[in-house]
Amino acid sequence: MSTKITLPEAAEKPLDERVRRSRYAVLGATAELLVERGLGGASVDEIVRRSGVAKTTIYRHWSTREDLLRDACRTLSTPLDTPDSGSLEGDLMVLMVRLARLLKSARWPSVLPSIVDAGERDANVAAMQAQHQAGYSEPLAAVIRRAMTRGELPKDTDAAVLVAMLTGALFYRRWFSREPVTDAFAKQVVRRALRSN
Amino acid sequence: MSTKITLPEAAEKPLDERVRRSRYAVLGATAELLVERGLGGASVDEIVRRSGVAKTTIYRHWSTREDLLRDACRTLSTPLDTPDSGSLEGDLMVLMVRLARLLKSARWPSVLPSIVDAGERDANVAAMQAQHQAGYSEPLAAVIRRAMTRGELPKDTDAAVLVAMLTGALFYRRWFSREPVTDAFAKQVVRRALRSN
DNA sequence: ACGATACGATACGGTACCGTACCGTAGCTA
DNA sequence: TAGCTACGGTACGGTACCGTATCGTATCGT
Numbered sequence: 001m002s003t004k005i006t007l008p009e010a011a012e013k014p015l016d017e018r019v020r021r022s023r024y025a026v027l028g029a030t031a032e033l034l035v036e037r038g039l040g041g042a043s044v045d046e047i048v049r050r051s052g053v054a055k056t057t058i059y060r061h062w063s064t065r066e067d068l069l070r071d072a073c074r075t076l077s078t079p080l081d082t083p084d085s086g087s088l089e090g091d092l093m094v095l096m097v098r099l100a101r102l103l104k105s106a107r108w109p110s111v112l113p114s115i116v117d118a119g120e121r122d123a124n125v126a127a128m129q130a131q132h133q134a135g136y137s138e139p140l141a142a143v144i145r146r147a148m149t150r151g152e153l154p155k156d157t158d159a160a161v162l163v164a165m166l167t168g169a170l171f172y173r174r175w176f177s178r179e180p181v182t183d184a185f186a187k188q189v190v191r192r193a194l195r196s197n
Numbered sequence: 198m199s200t201k202i203t204l205p206e207a208a209e210k211p212l213d214e215r216v217r218r219s220r221y222a223v224l225g226a227t228a229e230l231l232v233e234r235g236l237g238g239a240s241v242d243e244i245v246r247r248s249g250v251a252k253t254t255i256y257r258h259w260s261t262r263e264d265l266l267r268d269a270c271r272t273l274s275t276p277l278d279t280p281d282s283g284s285l286e287g288d289l290m291v292l293m294v295r296l297a298r299l300l301k302s303a304r305w306p307s308v309l310p311s312i313v314d315a316g317e318r319d320a321n322v323a324a325m326q327a328q329h330q331a332g333y334s335e336p337l338a339a340v341i342r343r344a345m346t347r348g349e350l351p352k353d354t355d356a357a358v359l360v361a362m363l364t365g366a367l368f369y370r371r372w373f374s375r376e377p378v379t380d381a382f383a384k385q386v387v388r389r390a391l392r393s394n
Numbered sequence: 395a396c397g398a399t400a401c402g403a404t405a406c407g408g409t410a411c412c413g414t415a416c417c418g419t420a421g422c423t424a
Numbered sequence: 425t426a427g428c429t430a431c432g433g434t435a436c437g438g439t440a441c442c443g444t445a446t447c448g449t450a451t452c453g454t
Contacts, residue, residue, distance in 0.1 A: 113314035130375040168365030178327040
């Protein structure tokens with residue numbers, strides 16, 4: 001009857017040390033493999049080799065390979081918080097430069113194409129990925145909305161269009177044209193997006 | 198000594214009818230599979246099943262699976278020509294709407310994520326893909342350059358930035374945010390990109 | 395009509411992969 | 425310290441895949 005946490009059973013158990021170790025090693029190795037070789041390269045046998053954990057044990061913790069990959073993916077994303085520099089241009093500069101750097105260095109971007117590809121033919125993956133993507137576009141949308149209430153942007157501005165142009169420009173360079181994504185480029189995009197608004 | 202065509206041996210031979218049929222069937226089935234299931238789904242065995250051509254025969258014409266996939270990919274792209282409506286906005290509207298429709302209907306976009314993913318870990322694929330991508334961005338760049346000589350855009354405009362924002366906005370919606378890519382959206386992007394220039 | 399050549403069918407070797415069964419052993423917690 | 429529980433190793437069944445070998449047959453061009 002304790003009304004502590006009626007949500008899921010978050011951290012209920014003390015948790016056997018061996019379990020903790022195994023899970024940690026497996027998730028770590030899986031994340032590495034995802035980054036290096038994408039979804040297709042993260043085979044269970046390879047995870048066994050790299051983590052040093054027996055296949056039997058892996059299947060004691062995750063009932064299927066996909067379960068494991070899902071869990072491992074969650075460890076890869078880098079959250080993006082919402083700045084408040086006082087001006088729209090300032091906020092966008094910060095966010096876009098941060099995004100540009102994430103695209104060059106972070107682990108998630110190197111897995112993303114696999115996910116997008118899988119999503120092309122699997123609605124569950126697509127939904128999960130779109131939701132994850134929203135985590136990155138939301139800060140941009142937030143500073144844009146704030147600028148609208150401030151009067152920095154016209155009230156009828158379509159935030160989604162602006163977000164697509166900003167984020168899209170970076171993504172386009174990273175994966176499609178394969179040109180470098182520099183800080184300077186990110187800043188140019190912001191300046192052009194804000195011309196006379 | 199006939200100076201007809203000194204280039205490669207384009208269409209030199211009469212070509213056995215059986216060969217023509219086999220190649221045609223195999224390339225067709227492969228293209229279908231690429232569109233439906235991506236690179237990974239186009240296995241040789243499946244191509245055999247769908248084309249009705251024996252595996253032996255396939256390997257008589259292509260020495261490896263990758264050779265075959267390369268050939269099949271070439272049949273999938275839809276060329277984009279350069280319009281001349283008289284104004285930059287008109288040209289961009291035409292191009293962007295055309296691109297938006299291609300993204301919804303054409304065959305190539307459904308294979309592209311596979312290619313991008315492969316390119317992430319294979320420089321050859323990456324180069325091929327970037328070159329292919331240039332085929333789509335070049336018309337945009339062309340009308341932009343023309344507008345600069347006309348004085349519709351300042352001389353110091355960076356065409357690459359503009360191209361990335363325009364194309365990127367569409368691609369972003371198609372693959373990352375997974376929101377619809379409508380004609381109206383494409384037009385909004387163009388209008389916003391040209392604000393006060 | 396005939397000879398060269400392309401074809402189909404089948405079988406195979408080798409690899410990689412997923413997931414399970416079994417069994418003996420190590421390590422944690424109480 | 426005693427017993428529960430997680431672990432490692434191996435072996436396995438089943439599938440999918442690539443590419444080759446072999447051999448008899450059909451079809452094309454001349």
